[in-house]
Amino acid sequence: MSVQTKSARASILDAAATAFAEYGVDQTSIDDISRTMNASKGKIYHHFGSKGELICAIVKHSVQLTLDRVGPYFYSDATPSKKLHEMAQAHVTAMISELAYHRVVIEEMRGSKTDKVTVNERMLRSEITALQTDYENMFRKALEAGIKLGQFRKQDLSVTIPSLLMILHAPIYWYEPRGGENISLIAAQLADMAVGAVSL
Amino acid sequence: MSVQTKSARASILDAAATAFAEYGVDQTSIDDISRTMNASKGKIYHHFGSKGELICAIVKHSVQLTLDRVGPYFYSDATPSKKLHEMAQAHVTAMISELAYHRVVIEEMRGSKTDKVTVNERMLRSEITALQTDYENMFRKALEAGIKLGQFRKQDLSVTIPSLLMILHAPIYWYEPRGGENISLIAAQLADMAVGAVSL
DNA sequence: CACGAAACATACTACTAAGTATGTTGTCAA
């Protein structure tokens, strides 16, 4: 077959993300995941050093996907209001489009992790943190530009940014893929809310 | 001593909420909790039938506390904008004031729970759901009133309400009690954002 | 074809943590 089937690593990532998103990270065992793939636990541990690394890979992928979707709008030359609106729309679209991956992120955001953490995992974590910082900085700069131009209210951005992202994360909690639902409608409304939340 | 010390049940609830909030529900064992209280596992299981029931009690308490703080403002006769602002402020104040309890709620929102669920727990869950529905309805009515008066934008409330609550939940993720931070400042800014998010 | 490594599968170990069974102490009412 010339049709290159999805790589084993990607299959595992998909299956894991789906299972984690559905039942929760802690309630899902590696055995559970392998079972849904008609594979064995050995396969997973061959590709990922630990459960923690698997989770990190999912989270990193989620952040990267979001960055890829939103980035282009940040680097446009639109007015701050319009730019923020487009970024918000892209973010929501990302959330809905790869729902499972992003759901895992939410669950792992408050990751204390007393368990053993492999060296590899520690590296992944710092990479993720870097990506997330980059991402937040995009919103920070867009907001600062809008404030300077008098389009956005003066405000404490360390409060604004996480709250703004909360709005855009919201679909993670309640969206369920049906037939008819119009993704762009939801994205548009949430983007309206986001812009309204910071505007004068 | 006439000073009535806190009831055992309340002590357990506090210790559990604190530990759950700090390390995560799944990473915190009943033994962990009892250890922080200098008590025994038997004490906890004497007052709560299972870990699930303990969690439910915490969640219910959280919802009840929020309801108590926000309710009065809903039943005032302020204009929709002002009413929503006051409700939002009260909500944020609640989040910050009993941070541990509300953090547990967030973690349990996406509760699939394949485990055994006791009958008692099932009852608690439905009570909680009822309280939460009541709570959301307060915001729904306030928003509908504002839309009717032309103060708020026409919008899909099934999208708006969860997103609005997300803004108000935000401090749960980043607030950490220091000395100087001014709670009311944070509450005011988030309330501004909430009102702005739905206004014309 | 051979052979070595990658890509798995299978079986096992070690440990954690929820829940239980049972023992002990204090309290209060009859």
Next chain:
DNA sequence: TTGACAACATACTTAGTAGTATGTTTCGTG
């Protein structure tokens, strides 16, 4: 006083799960 019950403490059982050790098969390459 006593007995019964609430309020704990202690010790144990047991199920589930992360991780490992060890086979087995496939496959690219010389």
